[in-house]
Amino acid sequence: MNKKVSIYRKEHFNAAHRLHNSAWDEEKNYAVFGKCNNPNYHGHNYEMDIKITGEPGADTGFVIDLKFLSDLVKENVLEKLDHKNLNLDVPEFAHLNPTVENIAIVIYNILRSKIEEKLDLQIRLYETPKNFAEYPAS
């Protein structure tokens, strides 16, 4: 019998960014990214669901210790992204467009190596209440 359970931790951060492809001219950037290309940046309140899936441990009843997960996210993700300019302050986006898709992938990659391999990880990242991305796609 499958005893896998998914457990979630919600977090939030806010940041400035702009969508820009330096290989394109100004006109094409504006045509593709519209208002999101504003050279002076704009920003969002990002909301994040971190989903961990696995079997609850026989000894603890936990899939993962949520305090451990909370500290991990705070130290490795929120410290890096919160109240930052994603394009200027976060090295991962020096050559990567900080779309909600790419931010979700970056967060996943940071956390994946720090969470036991037997546990599945999925990131759902809201850029606005209406727009969100999930990685890996299920």
Add this chain to the structure above:
Amino acid sequence: MLFLTRIEHFNAAHKLYNPEWSKEKNEMVFGKCANENWHGHNYELHVTVKGKVAADTGFVINVKILSKLINEFVLEKLDHKNLNMDVDFMKEKMCSTENLAIEIWKQLFFRLPEGVQLHCIKLYETPRIFVEYFGD
């Protein structure tokens, strides 16, 4: 009298930074919000007007007119912008949620049709922080 509220949203970058203070003092007072490279928010704006319900239309205000006013004089100026750099009515002002609500009030209150008064500007900076301004 009846209150009518329209809810809108916009997103923008800003920073809290007083140019008359040192970097150290700005960081002490404003913390992470003083980041020189900006940060940003999804703002949610509630515009509440009050008036009598007209007998012929059943409206306090035609919401299409209210929507157009907010779009033209508030959202066009703020959405996907840098509040410190791009917005004429925030020039030389501290870009706090408090000041932004006051300036949004100033943009709208004299543009409303006769018989309709602006009652409240409620502005959310995050889902957990908002201000309300009633014009006094």
